[in-house]
Amino acid sequence: MRSCLRLASFALVAALSAPALDAQTPIPPVRADHPAIKAALETIKADNAWTIEQQVSICEIPAPPFKEERRAAEMKRRFESLGLSNVRIDSIGNVIGEYRGEGDGPTVMVNAHLDTVFPEDTDVAVTRAGTLLKGPGIGDDCRGLATILAVARAFKLAKVQTNGTILFIANVGEEGPGNLRGVRYLFRKPPTRIDYVVAVDGTGLGIVTGAVGSNRYKVSFKGPGGHSYGAFGMPSPIHAMGRAIAKMADMRVPTSPKTTFNVGIVEGGTSVNTISPLGAMDVDLRSESAEELARLDATFRKAVADGLKEENDRWPESKAKVTVDIEDRGVRPASLRKDEAPIARVAYNAGVTLGFKAEMGAGSTDANIPMSLGVPAITLDGGGQGRGAHSMTESYDDGDRGYLGPQWVALVVSALAGVRGSEARVVP
């Protein structure tokens, strides 16, 4: 998701840093006045009920982590019925449909993620009350899936002709356990040609221009364990972990670029009078800066190693020793915010054209992958208003202007791909 993983201070930071647009950089023009684009925008607004219907019906198909197949098959069917070309499911499970360009313009990928955070047996029924929809995943990211369907449909109906090809993608593996595997796969070597990425994730009208990187680990301290009284005098995995956590709690990190750490789960122990054979913790390290994240990672590893050594050294006579294992539970690369990049400015300008000023910030989304590889990428919200992402009480309110989300994505994607007949109007 996008809103759930976004920085907590996102709105505040963004509000304070409206982009100072640099008139020197050439950026693709936003063509809301082009007849076909105008028709596409009108279609999106007029057929808003269709978009909502997509959002509800796609969301009632479960898509737990690593089990996105059913929802993927349905997205494939919908891509086909909308008339996209070469619709297929790749070997990792991403659904891809092409909207063929008629020139040699850039290839633009616009994607939304299929997966949710909810386990298989979750009741995914959606309830409606006016413009309010309630159901697990209804905003994150059924809104994104509905948005890309609405855009593809509007382009087809309005016969929008683009220079570059648009790849509509419903991808697997965005949420935590998936570790961005769907988008990672798209950018594997040799990569599919992709010049721009517009990920649509969650609700609201914000732009993610930077990638919050994260390193996640399961750290397991292990030893023989024994009776707390009878075997007293041997190092304890839980005590070693406690020493490591105390050191981590004192780690110093910069506020800008925002860098954070957390021990989110601790496990281990069998009874109050047992020296536990195991002390394990789940650790989350994050930063907007790859350099700061690497520094924090090194400090964290030293804290673990020092905690282990101190505990073993505490009992020099003991033959039993504690060992530690650091298991990788997901790495998301970081990339500093690029609010001035042409792709971000296109998105900002498109928002202004539609009557709003989008806030910019950093997030942890599918766009982390292209951003970290230097491919121009942003994540856009899908409009409306969401609450309670990743919870059973998740809701989405389309309000009276929910259609702005799909309209925005349509404007941005068409501007990046280049609209036929608008080339002469590009201002350098």
Ligand SMILES: [Zn+2]
């Ligand atoms: Zn999401």
